[in-house]
Amino acid sequence: MLNLIIIGFFASAFAPLIYKRTKKYFGWIAASFPLYMFISFILKYNEIASGKIIKEAISWIPSLGINFSFLLDGLSLTFVLIITLIGTAVFLYAGSYMKNYEHTGRFYLYIGVFMTSMIGLVLSDNMITLFVFWELTSISSYLLIGFNHHKESSRKSALQALLVTGGGGLALMAGLILLAQVSGSFEISALYDIHDKIVSSKLYPAVVILILLGAFTKSAQFPFHFWLPNAMEAPTPVSAYLHSATMVKAGIYLIARFNHAIGGTVIWQDTILIAGTITMFIAALLAFNQTDLKKLLAYSTLSVLGTLTMLLGIGSNLAIKAFFIFLVAHSLYKGTLFLVAGIFDHKTGTRNVSMLGGLKKLLPVTMTAALLASFSMMGIIPLVGFIGKETVYSSILEVENFRFLLLALAVISNAFVVMVTILVGIKPFFGKLLPTLKPPQEAPVKMLIGPILLAVFGLLTGLFPNVFIQKLLDRSTISILAEELGITVKLWHGFNYVLLLSFVTLLLGIGLYYFRKQILQILENLSLSNYLKPSFWYERILNGTLSFASLQTKILQNGYLRYYIIFIIITTLGLTGYTLFKISGIGSLDITTDLTIYELIIGIIIIASTFLVITSVSRLKAIVAIGVVGFCIGIIFILYSAPDLALTTFAIETLTVILFVLVLYRLPKYLQFSNPGSKIRDAIIAASVGIFMTMIVLLVTAGEMQSELKKYFAEASLAEGKGRNIVNVILVDFRAIDTLGEITVLAVAAIGVYALLKLRLKEGDK
Amino acid sequence: MSFLEIAVNISIIMIGLSLILIFIRLAIGPTIEDRIVALDLLAANAIGFVAVYAIQNKTTTFLDVGIIVALLAFLGTVAFAYYLERRTRK
Amino acid sequence: MMEVISGIIILLGSFFILVSAIGLIRMPDLFTRMSATTKASTLGVGLVLLGTALFWQDIGISARAIIIVSFIFLTAPVAAHIIGRAAYFDKVPLWDKTKVDELKGRYDEKSHELKSKED
Amino acid sequence: MTFLLAILVGVLYSAGIYMILRRSLVKVIIGLIFLGYAANLLIFAIGRITKGIPAFIPADSEKLVEPFADPLPQALILTAIVIGFGVQAFAIVLFKRAYQTVGTDDLDEMKSTDELKEDKQ
C-alpha cells in the first residue's frame, strides 16, 4: 500500500510536465491513474470480503512510535474504492472540463496529491500517519478551492476552508496524542483491545472532544458547516470529488474508524448524534433560498453529511448499516450531479437554476445520468438511494429517546433534499427551453463517461445490493462496531411504515418545490438568515481576532523606545523583586561602615556629578560631568587596589570625550522633551532599579565567597604565566580568549564607525 | 603615628578639600571653559592624591597611573578646546 | 630625617594644591582663574611628587616622578593656552575690573586668524 | 566601604535607567554610558574589595599571599570596559547618523519602522 501511495505522489508530481506534452489526451492518461489504483484495490476485494485484514508497516520515526502502518479492511476498502472510482470519473471529466483553464497541469498535480493523500488517510493504521494525510488533504483542498486565485472570493473561501479544517486538524492532533498517551501506542488497531481502559481514563472526555472537533470541521458539521458552500468556488470537478464524495467524508470516516475503539459512551454517541442531526436539518433549510446549482448541491451534501453523522450517533446495528449504504449511495449520486452541474456550466454558461430549462433534447445523455442520480437522491426505487433512505428511516424508528423528533427532522430534511434534487437534476431538462449564454450542446465523451459510469453504478447497486455491497457492508460494520451485523441488504422490504415515510418525504419534497417561492417569503420574514448565514460567526471571529491583533500590536509594538525599556525593566523587577523580598537576610543587613574622608568625598562627587548630568540643560556640561564620574570611578579603582583598571578607565574616559567632541560638533541642541509627569514616573522606575541593585550588592557581599581561582592565580601567575601583574596574566594568558573576543569587538566597532560615516545609500538604492 | 603619617593624612584631607572646591567650580560654571579648567585641575589633583595614597599604602604600583592621568587629561582638555573652537568658528 | 623632609614637602605641595583650588573658586573671571590656578597646582603636584621621590629613594620611583612633573610642565601651559584662546573666541567675559585688553579686535572672526597689529 | 560602593552602584544604575528613558538620543547614549559604569562598579563591589593591596607579585617573591585584591573581577571589568567602549563608540556614531538623517534627536520622531500600516485587510 505504501508503494501505491508513493507512486501516487510521484505521478502527481510529474503531472504538470506530462500535461505540457500531452494536453489533448491528458484526461485519459490522468484517469488511468485512479483507475489503476481502483483495479489494484478491487483485486483485494475477495481477500477482504472473506474477512481478512491486510496490514503493512514500515517504521518511520520509531522513537516516537510513528510508523507508516497501513490497514486494509472493509471500511477502508469501501472508502478507497469510492475514492478511486469517483476519482477515475472526475479525472477523465476534468480532462475536458479544465481545457480552457490556465495551469491545468497544476490542477492535476493538486488533485493527484489529494487523491493519494485521501487514500493514505483511509488506509493508515497509525494515528499520526493518518493525521499527516489528513492535513495533506486540507492543503490540497485549499489549493484547489483557490484554483481561480485571481478572484478574491476564491482566495477567501480557500482560506476559510483551510482555517476551519486546519484548526480542527490541530485539535485532532492533540486528541490523537492524548489518545496515544492513554493507550500507549499510536497504532489504531492496537486500540481495539483496550476500549475499556481508554473509556475509563480521565483524559477520555478530552480525547473525544478533540477528535470530534477534527472530524466535525473536516466534515462540515454544525457549527463548522459554513466553509463547505463557500468551497464551491473551486472548479466543479473539485466540488464533485473533494467537497462531496471524498474529503468531506474524511471526518465521518474518522468517527467510524474510531467508533470501535473509543465509542459507545454517552458523550461520544450523543455529541455525534446532536451535531449530525442539527447539521442535517439546518443545511436542508439553508439550501432553500439558493439558486446556484453548486450551492444547492453543497447544502444537500451538508445535509447528507449530517445524516451520516447522525447515524453514527445512533450507533445501532441498523444505523450503521444505513450509514454504510447511504454513504455509498450519496457518493455515487452526488458525484454524478456535480458533474452534471459542471456540464451545465460548461455548455450553457450558467449555473443558475432559474435560467435553465428544457434541455432534454439537447443534452440527452447528460439527462440520463442526471435523472438516474436524481432518482437515487430522491430515494426512488430501484436505485441505491432508495435503500439508503429506507434504512435511515428504519434505524431512526429504533431509537428510544426523541424518536419522533428525529424522525420529523429527518423527513423534513429529506424533503428539502428532494426539492433540491428536482431543481438541480430534473427541472433543467423539462419545461420551456430558456435562453443561455452559450448555445447548449451535448458534452463530449470524456465529460459524459464519468457521470454515466457513476449513475449506472448507482442503479446496479440498487438492483443488486448483495452483489455490490453486501460483503463490504459486513466487513465495514465489523470495523465500526466490532461485531458481525448479520443484516442483509435488500432492495424491497415490502409495504411498511418505512416505505410510507419515503413516500411522504417524496410528496413533501415535490410540494416544497412547487410552493418554494411562498415558503421563501415566510423564511425571509423570520430573518433567521443572519445568524444562520454560513460565515457570520467565522467572519466575526476572524475579524475580531484581527482587530485584537492590531490593537495589541499597536499597544506593544508602539514605536516608543522608552516604553520598550520600561516593559523590560518592569519585567525584570517583577521577576526578581518577588524573590528578593523572600530573602531572610534582607532585614539584618549590616550597613555599618568604616568610611575614610577621601572615600566619602569621592562618593559625594560621583553622586553630585551624576545629578549634574541628569539635570544638565547643556550637553557639554553633561559630558564634562560624565568625565568627572568616570574620573572618580578611576580613583575608586585606585583606592581599592586595581591600578590596571584605573589606567584603562582614564584612558577610555579620555577617548570617549574625544569621540563625543568629534561627534558633538554636529549633534542637535540638547532639547527637553519630557513632561514632568513622565519624569516622575521614570524617576520612580529608575530609583527602584537602583535600590534593587544596591540591595543585591549588599546581600551578596554579606556572604562569604570562597574562590579557588584567586588562590590559583596567585600561585600560577608567575610560575606558569611568567608575569607578576596577575590581572595582565589573566588577560593575555589565563583568559586570553576573552581578550580575543574583546579585540574582535573593537575591530568590528571601528569598521562599523567607518562604514556608518562613509557609506550612505540613498532611499532608492537597494 | 610618625610625622610622615600625620603629614600624609593632612595632605589627603587638603587634597580632598580641593577636590570638593574644584568640583563646586565645575558644577557652578558658569562658562563651559570654567568647567573644563576645573576638570583639568581635578586631574592634576588626582595625581597628587595618587602619590600621597601610594605613600600611605606603601605600594608603588599606583604611581604609573599618575603618568597616564597627566597625559590623558591634557589630551581631554585639548579635545574640549578643539570642540569649542570649532563651535565658535562660523 | 628624610621622612620628615619628605613629609614637609608633601604638606607644602598639598597646600599649594589647596590654594589653587581656593583660587579657582575665588577668582573673578575665567582668565584670572586660569592664571592663578593652573600653575599653582603645577607647583603643588610637583612638590608632592618630589616628596614622594624622597620618601621611596628609589631610582624607578624618582624617574617616574620626574617624568610626571616634566610632563605636567610640558603640557599644562599648552592646555591653558588653548582653553584661554577658545574662551576668547567664545566671548567669555573678562572681569569688569580688567585693565587692558590688547587682544581685542585682533582675531579674525571667521578664520580665527590672529593678527599682530590692528589693521 | 562596600556600603558606599553599593550606594554608588544604585545611584549609577538609577541615573543610567533614568537617562535611557528620555526622548533625546544624546541622553540615551549618556544613559548607556552610566549603565556601563554601574555594571563595572557592581562587579567590582560584588567581587569583594580590598584596600591598597593590588594583585601584583612582589619582585622578591614567587607568589602572592593573602590578603590581596581578587584579580579576576578586575580582569572581567577590564574586558567589559573595553567592549563597552567599542560598542558605545559605535552607538554614538550611529545616533549621530540617525540625527543627521532624521533631522532631529527626538526619539518620538523615529517610529517609522514600528508603525502599522493602516490599510485594511
Add this chain to the structure above:
Amino acid sequence: MFSIILSTASRYLLPLMLIFSFFLFLRGHNEPGGGFVGGLVAAAAYALYLIANGIEEAKLLLRAEPIKLIALGLFFAIVSTFLSLMTGQDFMTGIWAKNEFPVIGKVGTPLLFDLGVYFLVLGIVLKIIFSLAEEDNK
C-alpha cells in the same frame, strides 16, 4: 585648529608618548600597563597630533592604513594562539623563550598576543578618529 604652540608641542610630545606607550605595553606583564593601555596611549599621541595639525598631516605621519593595523593586530593574536600547536601543545598554550630580557622579562606567545592587542587598539582608535575627523572636515 591652528595654534603654533599646540602644533609645536604636539610634535615633541608625540615621540615621548609613543615611547611611553611602548613602555606600558612591554612591562604590562609585570606592572600596570599592557597592550591595551599601551595601544590607547599610542593612539592618544596620534589623536593629539591630529587635533593640533589636522587630519592630512596625521595620515602622512601614520603612513599605514589603520585597517591594516587592525588586521595585523588580529593576525598576531591568531598566530600566538597557534604557535603552541607546533610544539605539540594544546591550543593557545603559552610558549616562552628561555632567556629573560631587561624590562620585558620573559618573551613568549602571550606577549605576542598582547602585541596584537596593542596594534589592534592603535588601529581601531585611529580608524574611528580619522573617520570622524574626515567627516568633520567635509
Add this chain to the structure above:
Amino acid sequence: MNLIIVLPIIVPLLFAVIMLFFWKNIKAHKILNVIASICSLAVAIILISNVNTLGILALQVGSWQAPFGISIVADLLTSIMVLITSVIGLATAIYSLGSMDEQREKFFYYPLLQFLLMGINGAFLTGDIFNLYVWFEVMLISSFVLLALGGKREQLEGAIKYVTLNLLSSAIFLAAVGILYGIVGTLNMADVARKIPFVEEKELVTVVSFLFMVAFGIKAAVFPLFFWLPASYHTPPIAVSAIFAGLLTKVGVYALIRVFTLIFIQDTNFTHTVLLVIAGFTMLTGVLGAASQNDMRKILSFHIISQIGYMIMGLALFSPLAIAGAIFYIIHHIIVKTNLFLVSGVVDKMKGSFNLKKIGGLYRYYPLLGLLFLIPALSLAGIPPLSGFWAKFVVIKAGLEIDQALIVIVALVVGILTLFSMTKIWNEAFWKDDPKGNENKIIDSFSAIKLSKKVLMFSPIIILALITIIIGFNAEPFFNFANNAASQLLNPSEYISKVLGL
C-alpha cells in the same frame, strides 16, 4: 587533541582577518567568504561526528586546568547549533553573492559576516559564563554594524532600538555574571553548576537566574522583551535579515537552554513555570503581531517571536521529550525562517516591494518560487510531513504528557494563526493579481538580473527547502539527535565531569 572544538571560532576569524588585509579587493572577499563558509561547514561536520562518537568534548584553552582558564565545550546541542550555523552561513554566503550590492560589499560586508559567525559559534561553544558574554558582544556588535550598514533612514531607526535594547540586555547579563561570580566565586559553567547547590541563600540564586532569564530573553525576543526585533529585522538587506532571523534569537534560546538545564535547576517549580508563562505569551503576542502586518518581512519577523515561544515552551516543560522538542524546533526553525527571508528577498527583487498590498501575481509566472515559498511556509505552519510539523508535534506531545493543557491550547491556537499568516502571504503575494497590473514591466527588472546571480540566489533557497523536506520525511535521525542532546542536557553530570576533568 580537541583542536576541532575551537575551529568554528577561529576559522571565521582567520578568514575575516585575511579579508581585512585585502580590504579593497571585493572579489577576494567574495571568494574567501565562500571558502570560509565551506571550511566552517566541514569543521562543523567533523565536530558533530566526533561528539556523536566520543561524547562531550572539552578543550582547556591555553592548557589551563578548568575552572581556572576558559573551557571550550561541545556537547550534542552545541555541535548541532554549530552545524546549522555553518549551513546558514554557507547559504547566506551564496545568496549574498547574488543579491548584495557592491556598496555594502566594499564596506566590509563579508568580513562582518564572518565576525558575526565567529561570535555565534563562540557563544555556542564556550563553557564559561563570562566568555559567553564576550561572544554575545562579538555577535552583537557585528549584527549592529550589519544592520546599519548602508545608513538608510529606516535602517538607522531600526538600529537605534536594536542597539539600545540589546545593550540593555548586555548590561543585565553582565550584572548577572558579576553577581553570580560574587555568589559562587567561579565562572566556568560546569563549576558553577557544581557549586550552586551548596549556596546558602537559595533565593539569591533564583534572583540571579531571573536576571539571566531577562538578559537572554531579550536576545531570544520573548514576551515582553521582544520589541527590538520587529522594529529592526525588516530594515537591512535581505541576506542580513535572513541570517539574523535564522540565528541571532536562537543564540538567546540556546543560552536559556544552557543555563536553565545546567545551572539553574534548583527551583524549577518557580523558574520554569515563569518560563512557561513567558512561552505562552510569546507565542500569542508574536503571532498576533504577525496577523496585524502587511509587510512580508514584518510578518516573518513577528513569526520569529511566536516560534521562539514554542522553543521556550519546550525548555519550560523540562521533560526529556520537551527539551528534545525544543532542540528539534530550533533546528527546524533556523532552516525554515532563513529560507523564508531569502524567498522574500527574491519576491522583493521581482516586485520591488515587501508590502503585500502592493505586490501580487507571483504564482502565475513563477510557480517554482511559489513552491519554494510554500515548502518553508507550510513547514513553519506545522503542516505535515514537513519539519515544522514534527517540531510542533513533539512539543505538544510533551506538553500533553505532563498535563499542561493550557499551554498546549495556546500552542494549537497559535498554530492555526501561523497558518493564517502564511496563507495570507501566499494569497496576497502569489495568488492575487498584481494590483499594479503592469506585470511585464516588473518582470523585466528581475529578468535584468544576470542568470548567474539568479542561480546564486535560488540555490540556497532550494537547498534549504530540501533540508526541510528531508527533515520532515526522515525525522528519525534528527529526532534521535535531539533526544540524545536533550538527555545530555538533563543529565549534566557528564558535562560537568568532562569539563572539569573529574
Add this chain to the structure above:
Amino acid sequence: MKNQFLLNILLAIAWMLLTGELTVENFIEGLIIGYLILWISKSALGGTKYFKKIPKAIGFFFYFIKELIVANLKVAFDIVTPKDYMQPGIIAVPLDAETDMEITLLANLITLTPGSLSLDVSRDKKTLYVHSLYIEDADELRKIIKQGLERKLLEVLR
C-alpha cells in the same frame, strides 16, 4: 642627522628612566626602541636644533624655578587673603623669538610663571598675547618679560 641621533640618545635615556634599570642592555634596548619611534615620528620632526648649551640650560632652570616659587607665593597670598590686589589685563608682547620651538617654549614658560598666561601667538609669529594678573604698567611688564624670560631663554637656545 646629528639631531636625530641626539634625540635617539635622549629617547634611550628616557627609556632607562622610565624603566628604572640603568644597565647597558637596557640602554641598547632603549636605543633600538628610540630609533623605531623616531622612524615612526619622521614627518612630525623637521630638522631642529637641540640643547647645545647644557650649562646655560641648567642655569636657566634654576632661574626659572626661583621665578616660579616667588610668583607662586605672590599669587597664593593674594588668593588666601580676602583683599584682591589684582589688576588683570591682556597685553601684546612683540617677539624676538623666531622659531616655533623658541616661541612655544617662551609661551609655556610665561604661562608656568604664576600670574601670567600666554593666550596666543599671532599668525605672523611676531606678537605674543599675554594675560597677566598684575598690570600696573603694560609697557613695564612687556619689558620684564622681554629682558627676563625671553632673553635668558634665547641665550640657552641659540
